[in-house]
Amino acid sequence: MMPGTFEQHELSAAFPAMSDEARLALRDSVEDIGIQNAVVLFEGKVIDGWHRYCAARELGANCPTVELPADVDPRAFVLAQNRARRHLTASQVAFVVAAVHEWVPAHRPVADKSAPGADFPKTAPELAEIAGVGVRTIERAKAIVRDGAPEVQAAVQSGEVSVKQAAEIVKCPKPDQAAVLKAAGALKGKARTSDDEPQQERAIDAEDVPQAADLARELAEAVADNESMSRVFEANDQVAAAMAEAKRFREENRVLNERIHGLQNEVNAARRQAKYWQRRAEGGAA
Incomplete structure (x- = not known):
């Protein structure tokens, strides 16, 4: 059943x-x-x-x-x-943890921290520990949850962009974010774990030598990510330029409309004046 x-x-x-x-x-x-x-x-x-x-x-x-x-x-x-x-990638985990902890059970008290069952929002370090990422990554994820357009959030959620890339995109006005995301080609990229800062930095010692190839690969990925972010910023500049051009056109249109309105008033005044003199002329002839 x-x-x-x-x-x-x-x-x-x-x-x-x-x-x-x-x-x-x-x-x-x-x-x-x-x-x-x-x-x-x-x-x-x-x-x-x-x-x-x-x-x-x-x-x-x-x-x-x-x-x-x-x-x-x-x-x-x-x-x-x-x-x-x-x-899941580190970016996906960070986003999910931030999104899940935005939700607060309605039936749990929050006024008194000492009350049994009290529920308080967790700090960024606490969320970072839960997600196993750095505090900065969690802060970026929280910004995406708070300010991100649905398209940007979905891209992070699916792993198509990292929280580092998305955090830059959500600095734009929300109505423009989808366009910036598309213009930058971010939807074609894959989120990289190298975008997420490690929770703790440590020095490289002799035991790390066998991992040199992995470190080189991560460096190459970081360079590629920087190039991708340059495209994001370039696309953002293009959007801003387009918006400025549209604003200029609107202003020119407003001035033209005012001029047309003024000319129309002048034409109407001339017509009234002509009718006045026409009536005067017809009256004198009578």
Whole structure:
């Protein structure tokens, strides 16, 4: 028997969508052996197992559900479940952690930190520790969650751009961000873990010598990323120039409209004057 109709919870929606290939594989598995792990619900929505639930609905298969225990933090649960199953870049993890922790359970008190079950927003260092990235990377991710257009957030979420690239894009006005993203060719790039600063810097010693090739590769990636960001800034300048040109055209149009309006007034005044003298002339002739 199919369960009731549910919606996906916004916490689980913060993770990247499943690829078409993975979705087909899951559908085949559900068709062959059914749902092996129950879908988890929270606040009446699917917090874990959304793709399993959708596959079961498509196939008309049985889909068992369970409620998230009341003493479990839904944010920590979602992060743990999804990170255990997915291979995510550091940028994706940072974005997901920032996005998940933007959500605060409505039923938990926040006024008194000493109150049982009190829930307070985590600091950037705390989020960085959860994500396993640097504080600066988390701060960039938070800026993208707060100020990013949906297109930019989706690009980071899918791994198409890094938080470093996206953080520069979201400095632009939100209506312009999608255009800048497209103009820079950022959607064709892949997010690189070299964009994310390490949580702790350390000196290179003799044990690191075998890793020289990896370090050289990371340096090359960083150089390529800098070139990509140059294109982002160039595209941003082009957008700004286009906006300035459009503003100039609007101003010229306004001046022309005012001039046309003034000429029209002059024509109307001349017509009234002509009619006046015409009436005077006709009256004198009579």
